[in-house]
Amino acid sequence: MAGPTFGTMTQQGVRWTAEQVLALAPDAASRKAGSKLGAAGPWSEAGSSDEGTVWGLCKGSGSKPYQTVIDVADAGGPAYKCSCPSRKFPCKHALGLLLLWAGDEALVPRAQAPDWAEQWLAGRRRRAEARRTTTGAASGAASGDPEAARRRAERRAERITAGAAELEQRLADLLRGGLAGAEQAGYGLWEETAARMVDAQAPGLAARVRELGAVPGSGADWPVRLLEECALLHLLDQGWLRRERLPDGLAATVRSRVGLPGSPDGPPVRDRWLVLAQYDTVDARLTTRRIWLYGAESGRTALLLSYGAAGRAPELALPVGLAFEAEVSAYPGAGQLRSTLGERFTAPAPAAIRPPGVTPAEAAARYGEALRDDPWLDSVPVTLARVIPAPDGDSWQLADADGDLALPLTPSARSRPGLWRLVALSGGAPVTVFGECGHRGFTPLTAWPEREGEAVGLC
Amino acid sequence: MNGITTPPETPDASRWEELVTVALLGTDRRPAPGLAAGQEAPAALLDAAAVETVRRRAGLRPAPSAARPAPAAEDPRPPLPYAAARRLAMLLADRPGAGGGRRGSAPDLMELLPQWLALANARGFAAPPEALPALLDAARGRTDLRPAALTFAGPRALWLARLNPDWRFALRAAPGGSSDVPDLRDADRVRRLWQEGLFAERVALLSAIRAQEPAAARELLESTWATERAEDRLMFLDSLRTGLQAEDESFLERALADRSRNVRATAAELLSAMPGSALAARMAGRAGACVAVDHTRTAPTLVVEPPHECDAGMERDGVVAKAPAGRGERSWWLGQLVEATPLGSWSPRLGGRTPEEIVALPVADDWRDELHAAWSRAAVRQRDPGWSRALLGTPSIPEAAGPGAVSLAERAKLLATLDADERSEWVAGFIAAHGLSESFQLLGVCAVPWSPALGRAVVDALNIARDAGSYPWSFSGVMGLAERCLEPSEAARLNALTATPEEAEDASPGAGGYWSEAFQRLVTTLRLRAVMREELTSP
Numbered sequence: 001m002a003g004p005t006f007g008t009m010t011q012q013g014v015r016w017t018a019e020q021v022l023a024l025a026p027d028a029a030s031r032k033a034g035s036k037l038g039a040a041g042p043w044s045e046a047g048s049s050d051e052g053t054v055w056g057l058c059k060g061s062g063s064k065p066y067q068t069v070i071d072v073a074d075a076g077g078p079a080y081k082c083s084c085p086s087r088k089f090p091c092k093h094a095l096g097l098l099l100l101w102a103g104d105e106a107l108v109p110r111a112q113a114p115d116w117a118e119q120w121l122a123g124r125r126r127r128a129e130a131r132r133t134t135t136g137a138a139s140g141a142a143s144g145d146p147e148a149a150r151r152r153a154e155r156r157a158e159r160i161t162a163g164a165a166e167l168e169q170r171l172a173d174l175l176r177g178g179l180a181g182a183e184q185a186g187y188g189l190w191e192e193t194a195a196r197m198v199d200a201q202a203p204g205l206a207a208r209v210r211e212l213g214a215v216p217g218s219g220a221d222w223p224v225r226l227l228e229e230c231a232l233l234h235l236l237d238q239g240w241l242r243r244e245r246l247p248d249g250l251a252a253t254v255r256s257r258v259g260l261p262g263s264p265d266g267p268p269v270r271d272r273w274l275v276l277a278q279y280d281t282v283d284a285r286l287t288t289r290r291i292w293l294y295g296a297e298s299g300r301t302a303l304l305l306s307y308g309a310a311g312r313a314p315e316l317a318l319p320v321g322l323a324f325e326a327e328v329s330a331y332p333g334a335g336q337l338r339s340t341l342g343e344r345f346t347a348p349a350p351a352a353i354r355p356p357g358v359t360p361a362e363a364a365a366r367y368g369e370a371l372r373d374d375p376w377l378d379s380v381p382v383t384l385a386r387v388i389p390a391p392d393g394d395s396w397q398l399a400d401a402d403g404d405l406a407l408p409l410t411p412s413a414r415s416r417p418g419l420w421r422l423v424a425l426s427g428g429a430p431v432t433v434f435g436e437c438g439h440r441g442f443t444p445l446t447a448w449p450e451r452e453g454e455a456v457g458l459c
Numbered sequence: 460m461n462g463i464t465t466p467p468e469t470p471d472a473s474r475w476e477e478l479v480t481v482a483l484l485g486t487d488r489r490p491a492p493g494l495a496a497g498q499e500a501p502a503a504l505l506d507a508a509a510v511e512t513v514r515r516r517a518g519l520r521p522a523p524s525a526a527r528p529a530p531a532a533e534d535p536r537p538p539l540p541y542a543a544a545r546r547l548a549m550l551l552a553d554r555p556g557a558g559g560g561r562r563g564s565a566p567d568l569m570e571l572l573p574q575w576l577a578l579a580n581a582r583g584f585a586a587p588p589e590a591l592p593a594l595l596d597a598a599r600g601r602t603d604l605r606p607a608a609l610t611f612a613g614p615r616a617l618w619l620a621r622l623n624p625d626w627r628f629a630l631r632a633a634p635g636g637s638s639d640v641p642d643l644r645d646a647d648r649v650r651r652l653w654q655e656g657l658f659a660e661r662v663a664l665l666s667a668i669r670a671q672e673p674a675a676a677r678e679l680l681e682s683t684w685a686t687e688r689a690e691d692r693l694m695f696l697d698s699l700r701t702g703l704q705a706e707d708e709s710f711l712e713r714a715l716a717d718r719s720r721n722v723r724a725t726a727a728e729l730l731s732a733m734p735g736s737a738l739a740a741r742m743a744g745r746a747g748a749c750v751a752v753d754h755t756r757t758a759p760t761l762v763v764e765p766p767h768e769c770d771a772g773m774e775r776d777g778v779v780a781k782a783p784a785g786r787g788e789r790s791w792w793l794g795q796l797v798e799a800t801p802l803g804s805w806s807p808r809l810g811g812r813t814p815e816e817i818v819a820l821p822v823a824d825d826w827r828d829e830l831h832a833a834w835s836r837a838a839v840r841q842r843d844p845g846w847s848r849a850l851l852g853t854p855s856i857p858e859a860a861g862p863g864a865v866s867l868a869e870r871a872k873l874l875a876t877l878d879a880d881e882r883s884e885w886v887a888g889f890i891a892a893h894g895l896s897e898s899f900q901l902l903g904v905c906a907v908p909w910s911p912a913l914g915r916a917v918v919d920a921l922n923i924a925r926d927a928g929s930y931p932w933s934f935s936g937v938m939g940l941a942e943r944c945l946e947p948s949e950a951a952r953l954n955a956l957t958a959t960p961e962e963a964e965d966a967s968p969g970a971g972g973y974w975s976e977a978f979q980r981l982v983t984t985l986r987l988r989a990v991m992r993e994e995l996t997s998p
Contacts, residue, residue: 178485428530
């Protein structure tokens, strides 16, 4: 079979770094297992093509080696195929092969793809073509009977309204008896209420209620935090109950905070997007991945969310510090940065783009302004320019190199290993730091040295 | 609200305090402030609290900045090439602990870190700042890595170590750390630090001076010698080991009369390593009286008459009178005398014979092992290659592998006195004759990368071990060494060995597969080392 000539592929350019490869790993165990396979030993007939395909045979425990092939340059993100039985995605063989490819060009030389790899690629491209031609037609048909959908939405809204009213009652009971009693009540009370909110199909309310349970055990000043969170929950309930009277943008924000699924109906913005940060938060049910993007032309910051069921990595993975051209559409709601990734036109590649930065004072003001559109906001994404990490008692802060103001780090950011990478990168000199700035302080996520240099991930 | 500071005491702040108090006690006990008519008290409280919460958050202001750390010293070294920086991140990411178990055919990256650091240091590259925390963590867990890791890490690592207690070790290990050694030309500061400093600071100071001006260090030590505590005297005396010179003799002679036995023993040991010293001459006299050539026998033979007593003079010269349990005291004394005797004195005493001829002489009455062991210790202490060579003998003689007079550990020490070429030649000969089972310690003293002859000997011996049907993990120590020490260009020759061989009848089941895996790992590691080296060759 001849080399690929389809028009959808893009020139693949530079190989990735090991860190960028490892960021694709679904969990720590895969990262470890993949690292072990990132050496020539078990691999044979490995090769890569200019179009961004990497393939190889990996010797496993059986007699037949696994066939692993990865399409790195696919505009929809890297795609993997491996003949191993693993349910992890990507599997350790795909990670190992990418590490090998990233680490040593001689071990994964330019070559002609073998038939088995070529077949898979051809199939993928055929399906991609088919999707492209049918999307336009399908989007209308998929929504089904509009009348039925409207009735479903109405029924759900009624349930949520009942849930919000019930929650209001619980909050009122709590404040009538006093927060002091909440310390003894413990998690049980909140877990039960959260379950009621799940029944009411208001996952946003349920998540907030569940978090209330942890506040009494969270150290000094917990009554202050509990009152704040109760008050904001009350505000959300009231917002929902009176959503008809709110301006459209705020009403959309309330709907999304309550947990109604929105659809990214903003106009697609085509731009060169720099991947600012990617990090996962894990709870018993769900792994949530947040990816921050910065658009070089539009100057917009966008948040991509992607979920994985417990123990499985979210599918979307983008290497920090690289940029790619793509369309991004925003979700509805005032002050909402959540977006969805549409068509991608190029594969992520190194770029000299850096987001413009502000001072600590401007960052704090930016958070305050953002609360106007969304009072439930915990933090906003901000890039700080010319700040110096400085120790401040048990904690650290990011101090304005040209002023006398500083943003303290959030308590959780103090204990992360990324803090020391940031301090080391700075060496007492100003750095540029991207992170989340909110009422708990600043969480650094990525940093750049003052002079030229690559982005250093901190999460 | 512990993140950003709130505006100081204002009417709003006291209003918030009031809301918190009411919330804590409950609206049943406390009236909610500002309750509008017809409103439920809890709802009114929550309304007010929501307004206050958003108001407080929106009004947050940055904190005044704390004292900033003084900037780290510039690192003038050129930055690492891109590929090498990526490689370093990979080596550092491979921490032991997680995973574990069988390594399969993947290389042990952490074991390559020492080599990588040595190469990077030889080429004078600066460490990428963001890699310093991982580098310091690695050095914290492995003391053997510290010197090279800290050299590579450079000034910014010391700067970091002052900010993180986990990395304090870096300050202790590095000169110019917390125990700042002053400019040695500043006589006043030196003297003050010597007189008032903490013990660790004083040891560091003494060692620093000894390295530059041996005589000045001795004089400094003499100036306070009489008032030092016994255990401190011992440590200080030990630091004279570096740069030992004839001028130290009179001071060391006086230390032979020290109150502390350990100090006396150390002084005697140092003196015996100076062939021209009076102590060495006294020892030579004593030992010489115990060993002689008997010409009355059919062949010239060494006869040994060990000392009958350990007199006060011997004790003063560091001979320990009391033998350890299970050893005859006369042979114990003899061993100490011979060990402290200059090896050069034997040839004149024993008929002008060369070391080889002396070692070859038969020894009467089973004294051979005792005598040869003592000479070996002397050859190591006095770093005498001539005698080492004689005592090591030809590597291929059968006795060389046996549990003879000279243990493997002793032999490794003897080898260390020879130059690198001779060392690896001897070990190659040893392995060719005796295989790998006893070779681990000996290989450990050979220069890295191994010479072609030594590398070939090891690979051939591994091949023979495989054909003999044993399992590779019987040789895991040597395999590990080979991964780190074989010249990377040997990889090509090894390729043929990575195939799984037909299973022989008498072989251990499955051994062939494990061997091919072990050889694969070896080849992979060698390739990786070659790549590592290439990456570190600028630009």
